[in-house]
Amino acid sequence: MTNPHFAKSLAAQLDQFRSDGVYKQLLYLDSPQSSRVKMEGHGDVIILSSNNYLGLAEEPSVIEAGVDGLRRYGAGTGSVRFICGTFTIHRELEAALARFVGCESALSYVSAWNANEGLTTTIVEEGDFVVSDALNHASIIDSIRLAKAITKCTTAVYKHSDLDDLRAKLDANRGARRKLIWTDGVFSMEGAIAKLPDILQIARDHDAIVIMDDSHATGVLGRTGRGTAEHFGVVGEVDVITSTLGKALGGAAGGFVAGPAALTDFLTQRSRPQLFSNALPPTVAASALASVQFAVAHPERVEQLRENARYFREQIIEAGFKPLPGETPIVPIIVGETSAAIRMSEMLLAEGVFVTGFGFPVVPQGQARVRCQISASHTRDDLDTAVRAFRRVGAKLGII
Numbered sequence: 001m002t003n004p005h006f007a008k009s010l011a012a013q014l015d016q017f018r019s020d021g022v023y024k025q026l027l028y029l030d031s032p033q034s035s036r037v038k039m040e041g042h043g044d045v046i047i048l049s050s051n052n053y054l055g056l057a058e059e060p061s062v063i064e065a066g067v068d069g070l071r072r073y074g075a076g077t078g079s080v081r082f083i084c085g086t087f088t089i090h091r092e093l094e095a096a097l098a099r100f101v102g103c104e105s106a107l108s109y110v111s112a113w114n115a116n117e118g119l120t121t122t123i124v125e126e127g128d129f130v131v132s133d134a135l136n137h138a139s140i141i142d143s144i145r146l147a148k149a150i151t152k153c154t155t156a157v158y159k160h161s162d163l164d165d166l167r168a169k170l171d172a173n174r175g176a177r178r179k180l181i182w183t184d185g186v187f188s189m190e191g192a193i194a195k196l197p198d199i200l201q202i203a204r205d206h207d208a209i210v211i212m213d214d215s216h217a218t219g220v221l222g223r224t225g226r227g228t229a230e231h232f233g234v235v236g237e238v239d240v241i242t243s244t245l246g247k248a249l250g251g252a253a254g255g256f257v258a259g260p261a262a263l264t265d266f267l268t269q270r271s272r273p274q275l276f277s278n279a280l281p282p283t284v285a286a287s288a289l290a291s292v293q294f295a296v297a298h299p300e301r302v303e304q305l306r307e308n309a310r311y312f313r314e315q316i317i318e319a320g321f322k323p324l325p326g327e328t329p330i331v332p333i334i335v336g337e338t339s340a341a342i343r344m345s346e347m348l349l350a351e352g353v354f355v356t357g358f359g360f361p362v363v364p365q366g367q368a369r370v371r372c373q374i375s376a377s378h379t380r381d382d383l384d385t386a387v388r389a390f391r392r393v394g395a396k397l398g399i400i
Helices: 004-020 060-073 088-101 114-123 139-151 163-171 196-205 228-232 259-271 282-297 297-317 338-350 380-397
Strands: 036-040 043-047 104-107 129-133 154-158 180-182 208-213 239-246 254-260 330-336 369-372
Touching: 036 297, 036 338, 043 338, 043 380, 060 088, 060 114, 060 282, 088 254, 088 282, 104 114, 104 139, 104 259, 114 139, 114 208, 114 239, 114 254, 114 259, 139 154, 139 163, 139 180, 139 338, 154 163, 163 196, 180 196, 196 208, 239 330, 254 338, 297 330, 330 338, 338 369, 338 380
Parallel strands: 129 154, 129 180, 180 208, 208 239
Antiparallel strands: 036 043, 104 254, 239 254, 330 369
16 A cells, blocks of 8 residues: 555645646647647647747658658667667767767767756766856756766856856866856747857856757757857857757757767766667657758758747737847746736637746746747748737736
8 A cells, every 4th residue: 555645745735836826737739749739628729839949840851750760770779879789870860960060979868858967967077166057957957966966066156147257156166177167058938048159258268168058049049050159150169069859850859968079978988867778769860860951951941930030029029018138939928926927828828829837936936927939830820810819818917
């Protein structure tokens, strides 16, 4: 018989979540991820909550590549890579990813979370100093916490995009064996872009290593979608880039670390999430490779994404909302309390627009928001329809 108090205590906390208006309800789709989907209980819905930035999750060539990969390689490796062997599709994918982000080599992981965790905990040692932007993704935060627990390294957090604070933190740790700066390329809840050229110069001045998670920039920023480095014209200058295959590059799953060949070789030898996890399913590796190839061959898709994001931002401002400023496809609209953000998302869904409300602890207290994410696959009609729904809901809630 199971312990009756365990489930009861969890149920009580869940009831509190519901009472506070912060309980998250899963919604189920019965069609491919796209600009419009079929959602159980809601019919046809416009999606403004997907990271499917380039619309490749339903791209026929990407889907077919995944099917071909499944037929050729089967369902999976059946064990971890160094024990049972690695499929050639993984090598092809990793080479393509390295070229795409401007690094010498890349190594894939089953998730971007695993990539960040496997990187920090493997390369950091006692005597090292790791400094992280205050708004970095939770995977970066937890990877540093784990590394500190394992290695007893020194860590610090600098105020979001505050370069003077970053310099001060580095100056205070000049005696560290190695200094590592961790930053997002695009901060997912803000849509803000890291001040990468300045960070690179600060790293040179302090003999530090720059590690950038480019998950929301890969396939999004830059003329050809190569990310934050291309956006600023510094491709090849970032020491280490991590990113995801679960957003613009097909939207399935997986992540990677890119950098010097010695780094990926070292991770192959010592990174625990790599050593003790099966490789990406071949269908995912094949569809992700096709996504990279599609992005390279179709830079106009990146331009369409940029144009859609610009248009939506203009229209939502004209409607009376005040989104956080930015130039990415992430358009956050601040509404205040968590319950208000969730209520707004519920009312928008009733209008046929799916956009998620985020509150504490994902964002600070009092800064809850609905985060709109634009895709290249959105039509002008999709965006106009969504803005009209925002007008109606915003008026009912007294936001506009």
